[in-house]
Amino acid sequence: MTFDQILTASAALHDHLCPRQVLGARIGVLAGRILALDLPREDKRLLTIVESDGCAVDGISAATGCRIGKRTLRVEDYGKVAATFVDTLTERSIRIAPHPRARETAAIYAPEATDRWHAQLLGYQRMPDEKLLVWRAVVLTATVSSIVSQPGRRAICQRCEEEISNEREVYLGSTLLCRACAGPAYYRSLPDSGLPDGKRLSQSSDNLDPAHLH
Ligand SMILES: [Zn+2]
Ligand SMILES: [Zn+2]
Structure with missing residues (x-):
């Protein structure tokens, strides 16, 4: 080229x-x-x-x-x-x-x-x-x-239940968490954020204060 x-x-x-x-x-x-x-x-x-x-x-x-x-x-x-x-x-x-x-x-x-x-x-x-x-x-x-991690490496966050690829999970004690739940995350969920059909979004992706885990 x-x-x-x-x-x-x-x-x-x-x-x-x-x-x-x-x-x-x-x-x-x-x-x-x-x-x-x-x-x-x-x-x-x-x-x-x-x-x-x-x-x-x-x-x-x-x-x-x-x-x-x-x-x-x-x-x-x-x-x-x-x-x-x-x-x-x-x-x-x-x-x-x-x-x-x-x-x-x-x-x-x-x-x-x-x-x-x-x-x-x-x-x-x-x-x-x-x-x-x-x-x-x-x-x-x-x-x-x-x-780089390895292809196919997956984990499930024990708090928000979202899937985590590429070994980006973290442990607080023995609890496996995504980085958002372990905090600090780049976003914060709004309490009344609704889906278009009126269903509430799960609150579980709110950041978790690590102190509350123990
Ligand atoms: Zn330019
Ligand atoms: Zn999570």
Whole structure:
């Protein structure tokens, strides 16, 4: 895949091309080069952990073939355009982020651009890696096998009775819970939330105060 083909694929996910997609695509391409992996991949050998959602992720996805639905892309939302790429065969990992001065440098590589947005759009395509990006080898603080888990691993939360995949259950004492019931969850059920046919939703998905378990 040429870089232009990657950008076309990214723009198709995004309905336009923007500087952050170019940045994401460059990050993904560099990851493949450093890890010596052919990209984009059809298989699950490369695991990508992105540090925000948004435009750059479409570029990273187009370049690497990693997708959330394929379980090869995860979001650790630090609000950063940065990503870590893990060769799950060797566990070699590299974290790549934009160079702190990439925005300013872009203008030098796109003298014809009439505004900063176009300077970044073009400059990010032309800048050498070391002017655009910074990267370093890292090790994950969780094992790849615990992140990826095994197909078919399922548990049932003892409180809300919802099914939990990929070993994401937690134990409070001997009670097996989903992370929402173990809390804190990202949502709280409303007491009077009703279904369209008038049935009440179960209250059981309300967050459980762990203190009440013992
Ligand atoms: Zn965009
Ligand atoms: Zn639960």
